[in-house]
Amino acid sequence: MFPFEFEPATIFYLFLYGATLVLHVLPMNYVLAGSTYLAGIALWELARGPSLAQRPLVELLRDWMPFALGVTITAAVAPLLFLQVLYQRPFYTANLLLFHRWMAILPVLIVAFYLLYLQKSHGWHKFAPWVRACVSTGILGCFAFVAWSWTENHLLSTRPLEVWKQVYASSDWFYHDPELMPRLAVWYVGAFPVLAAAMLWQLWWGGQFGTTTAVTIGNLAQPDHSPLAPTLRSLCILAFVGLAGSVVAGLGYFLFLDEPVRARLISSRAWPYLGVASVGLLGQAWLWRYVWKSGCVCGGTIASLAGAIVMAVGAATGLREMRRTATVDLAAYLEQHTAATKIGGIGVFLVFAVVCTGGITAVVLAVRRGLAAGNSPK
Template structure:
């Protein structure tokens, strides 16, 4: 099988984690980058149909993004049990602060949608909350990898992991979020709006490429990840060319090419992101693997599906 997948249970978890993480990344990228885009439009006090559509969708997509994050979060715990829980405990209340930050950001988006008078303040608060959450997740990722730093953090009572890799990772994610936001926002956009979104996406891709090149030049530790890094680079270049095509012919097939290339880049990027800690995956204990639970899962799935079907049928009946 293709690296990093094999016939093990952990490999299945890894595949599900990567796919669910990619979906989560699309949704939260739209929310984070879209909030900043809407904030800039509000500060400029200019009519912007892209910003108006984005504001309308932000509260719903934040809820969808949080819901889509449950899957990768569960698989992350299955794959890196001790490391994930240790990092959570070391960061303590400072890590737990992401929950109230998300709640505050959620209500800020509703306020921005409902109140023009408080829109700039609400969008600014939302952007700050989502920036804090992004920084926190990036920091947690680095803590999980830093075995040597665990004891020092605990002994010093530190809740912050000021690693040099945090800022470059955040910069790469910021660029990727711009590109993902532009890809989603371009589909309902007009020709002129697609040209603007193409410029935004190309800016994001340049940020990703430049930050990666600088980090590579400093660290000199290029990891091809069994070819996935090359696939990521090729897909990113294809996405950039697709955006150039879209800017030249907004109604042409360029956006379809861009979307396909961006999807490939996102999936390859998820593998490359995970490559440094694949060796740290914890294999399931025999007692846990043999405990089963499939019948309970099947029954729960059936009950849940029946409940959802009943709710949908009830709502449709009321609407008619």
């Protein structure tokens, strides 16, 4: 079973890379799907008037997107480091070949940050609808560009030397790959169920402490006047569409892969990942159906949803590495992996890990206490 075909040093870094990449993917899904949602609403308002402006999901997203982007970027640093240990040569080569395009990620993310704060500002509703539409679609454009760049870089890094030579000789700013769009579609569509679950959790959590927009979650079975009943319905639809779309996008991407890669992804080595991914997807579908039918959201439902999402995303991360190692000879970099395990610093790392985790926990507890005591974040 993958990754046990490799030596222990390689497995060690693969595990750290995969686990930390999941931590990046979850908030990344929130910003990617969340910015799509906000851009869609802004365009709707431009065309049809401001009837949807006060919907709780929109306010929630506008409020939390800058924070979510901060978490996305911070959580991306760890997998970036492990990636460089694992795939040093292909990763750096792809970076260098895409050079200006690749470096553009940084200014684009800075612009996205500013636009997100503009979107969250108190004066937001005073802007003309076309300005709001430009800002919200601009944010989506920034995130789509970054996601596309990561996929482009990833694919270029998996290609053989001949392709790198061609890209270098062509001096092109863009790398065209038949896998690019189908692969990006998998990431994009798969972001929506994660966004739906995250917002469900936020509303539930807010309701617990009487903050944000949550009042009570309305019962869908008995339509009432709770402002959150339609909201909950929207979340269920978002999740169902995202889950069905993920399956379609995943199968579509599979068809674009070369035959040896396909064979690897359906070989018995991949079965555990395929099994866990299926359980994760079906588990989410079942839980959303339960929420839809009962209108009931409790901590248990949300914890189970989180578990199912981690299963699906974690298994997808494993399959993603199986796809990469089908064309990149990871075993060839064993020397670097072994050398990396011998580099010291574990003591310093552990001290900072404890100090930082303690600091973050203290902040979360302080905020919880403040909210429980009736303080409002507004």
